[in-house]
Amino acid sequence: MKPSLALLAAVGLMVATPVSAQIVAPPDPDPTPPPLHAPNGRWAAKTWADRIVLTPAADASRGAAVAWRTSTDQTTAEAEISQEIDGPLLGFDAIKVSGNTSPISNENGTAHYHQVRFDNLKPSTRYVYRVKASDGWSEWIPFRTATAGFEPFRFIYLGDTQNDILEIGSRVIRSAFKEAGPASLVLHAGDLVAQREVKVHDDEWGEWTEAGGRAFAMTQQLPASGNHEYVDHILPDGSESRVLGPHWTRQFALPDNGAEGVKDTTYFVDFQGVRFIILDGTSGLDLGGLGSQTAWLDNALATSTAKWNVAVFHQPIYTCARPEDTEELKAAWKPIFDARNIDLVLQGHDHCYGRVSNPAGAEASRANSDAGLPQGPVYVVSKMYGLNDRADTQPVRAAENTELYQLIDVQERQLEFRAYTATGQLYDAFTLTKGDDNRNRLTESTESLLAIRRCDGAAGPDNRPCTAEIKD
Secondary structure, X not given: OOOOHHHHHHOOOOOOOOOOOOOEOOOOOOOOOOOEOOHHHOOOOOOOOEEEEEEEOOEOOOOEEEEEEEOOOOOOOEEEEEEOOOOOOXXXXXXXXXXXXXXXXXXXXXEEEEEEEEOOOOOOOEEEEEEEEOOEEOOOEEEXXXXXXXXXXXXXXXXXXXXXXXXXXXXXXHHHHHHHOOOOEEEEOOOOOOOOOOEOHHHHHHHHHHHXXXXXXXXXXXXXXXXXXXXXXXXXXXXXXXXXXXXXXXXXXXXXXXXXXXXXXXXXXXXXXXXXXXXXXXXXXXXXXXXXXXHHHHHHHHOOOOOEEEEEOOOOOOOOOOOOOOHHHHHHHHHHHHHOOOOEEEEOOOOOEEEEOOOOOHHHHHHHHHHOOEOOOEEEEEOOOOOOOOOOOOOOEEEOOOOEEEEEEEOOOEEEEEEXXXXXXXXXEEEEEEOOOOOEEEEEOOOOOOOOEOOEOOEOOOOOEOOOOEOO
8 A cells, every 4th residue: 555645744755856955954952852761760770780881901811890780789899700611610719809889860760880890810711700789699791801912803893872772773783793793892982872862861871781781791892982971061150061971980991091181981902913092082172182182092002012903982083974074183183093004993973874995085095995005094984864965975985874883803914894784784895904014905895785875855765764864
């Protein structure tokens, strides 16, 4: 049965000549409606452990950390860890480890977050751990430390999951884990949640940790903070500012090796021959943290002995959705990326997919690839706003109105990057090969890729309305 004209009008489709103009984001409502709050205390803390998230130490071969939440009945941070065995007596020689507990109060009441760090671990070793709540211990949760030197591995890269986290974002997270197999790490490019928008903040964190489930407790997570991890703050003079939200430092037990003044949201991790460098664009742009991070970034790359170096932050150097690039970050960080020959720069914020392999554009990138010339770093943005007017020429591949996840395979001299749609179709793929000059040659994939996904006015690429929006 064909849909009625009324139905077509209701969903915003045009029944006459298609309109080619792109969708423009509507203004924020005034006044803003109150955020939604899940009924029946769904996201309130209970007497058992939830929101369990594993993170690596700065040297991921020697340590890890875990954060979790309980009701206030559990007043201390207690965990146990043991080397994993094939038999059932996992706790036979487990070591008890204590940590820090801090309260948090919000719409879901008062709860306790706990953090414990596991130090002096053995490289390339399987462990199990469990955490304590007033009702008892969690199940034993397995994980593996990194090797002390290089070893091939795979990691997952996810863009913003902030909107409809459990309803929609969970599909991409879980599809990534299903497709990835034994992924060693997950990188998040900021705006894990959407504070200040539709749902109360604590509910969003509940959705985010449920979307990842126990996979977030078994596979180490490397999050970058986005602008939505910050909350609004009114200064004494009445002007608006922002501060880091109360969940961030409680939900993630991150390495303490970041930039001065920005240590809660910047850090680096060395994992099997890759140095992952996490930056905070929001602090750099709005809170005076740019100079400190820039010096720290340069030092982190200068001192790296890793075979590959990857930067992760939220606001992109080259935008695929907004009219202008993030010029302040570009001016400060791009010269360092170029001088230090960083390999990959993974970003979020612009909810579109865009891969810039050469700032001069896709044609120049393909020409360099065909000629076997060095190029890089490669800049990638992944998620879903409408594309800007450069999206047809600057990125090698771009998409809008599309949910994607990325799988990156790290080898000694090659790095293979693949971006998949939520249904598992290959959308972008390339290989970086490191030469004897320590420069990368980029090879475009010869595999069959899904057709470019673009909206045509109000019509989206799935025979449904376009939900992509141009950002100002």
